[in-house]
Amino acid sequence: KNQVEQSPQSLIILEGKNCTLQCNYTVSPFSNLRWYKQDTGRGPVSLTIMTFSENTKSNGRYTATLDADTKQSSLHITASQLSDSASYICVVRGGSQGNLIFGKGTKLSVKP
Amino acid sequence: ETGVTQTPRHLVMGMTNKKSLKCEQHLGHNAMYWYKQSAKKPLELMFVYNFKEQTENNSVPSRFSPECPNSSHLFLHLHTLQPEDSALYLCASSPSLLSGGATDTQYFGPGTRLTVL
Numbered sequence: 001k002n003q004v005e006q007s008p009q010s011l012i013i014l015e016g017k018n019c020t021l022q023c024n025y026t027v028s029p030f031s032n033l034r035w036y037k038q039d040t041g042r043g044p045v046s047l048t049i050m051t052f053s054e055n056t057k058s059n060g061r062y063t064a065t066l067d068a069d070t071k072q073s074s075l076h077i078t079a080s081q082l083s084d085s086a087s088y089i090c091v092v093r094g095g096s097q098g099n100l101i102f103g104k105g106t107k108l109s110v111k112p
Numbered sequence: 113e114t115g116v117t118q119t120p121r122h123l124v125m126g127m128t129n130k131k132s133l134k135c136e137q138h139l140g141h142n143a144m145y146w147y148k149q150s151a152k153k154p155l156e157l158m159f160v161y162n163f164k165e166q167t168e169n170n171s172v173p174s175r176f177s178p179e180c181p182n183s184s185h186l187f188l189h190l191h192t193l194q195p196e197d198s199a200l201y202l203c204a205s206s207p208s209l210l211s212g213g214a215t216d217t218q219y220f221g222p223g224t225r226l227t228v229l
Binding site (some may be wrong): 004026030032041043044045046049089092093098099100101103104105 | 203217218
């Protein structure tokens, strides 16, 4: 069964600290993996998209990694800011019909 | 802002009411989507439209009725809903139907928070 699992479910960190969010998937065949940021009361906004051949991609303080062999991705946030408080959703496109399979998200809270 | 607007932002309705959600995109996109987001569950794709034609209906109950009069507007008509239908309903658009390439991007609206009493 095609699934996307994210961990942790929630995370609290202090402002200025780094953190890493995990995404494991069982989707096959694989097309791409995207990380979204969803602020409270807003729709998701794309942070990065990675295809099979990409290992690392950065977007400012956000760095995503992909290991297609182990079917794992991580999103690393450097020098966190209060505005990073949001839910981060991992989405994998793949499967026999090329569907989008969404994870449940990780809720990040950055405290001053 | 993403260029996708949704109204209303909040809606409370009884189980016997009829209401409609509206989505408008100002991006010139041809594909539009309705998603349901419930607490602690992944986003669920409900409907997909491409050039005003419905291309996907993911076994959504008939109490949800979509309408796409043109490529810029998408509606979700609601009637005789159940309390378990309470959720955040998100609209999204993309330049064309998602093809799996690296440039696939959906742009989401802010959502309508629906509460069914």
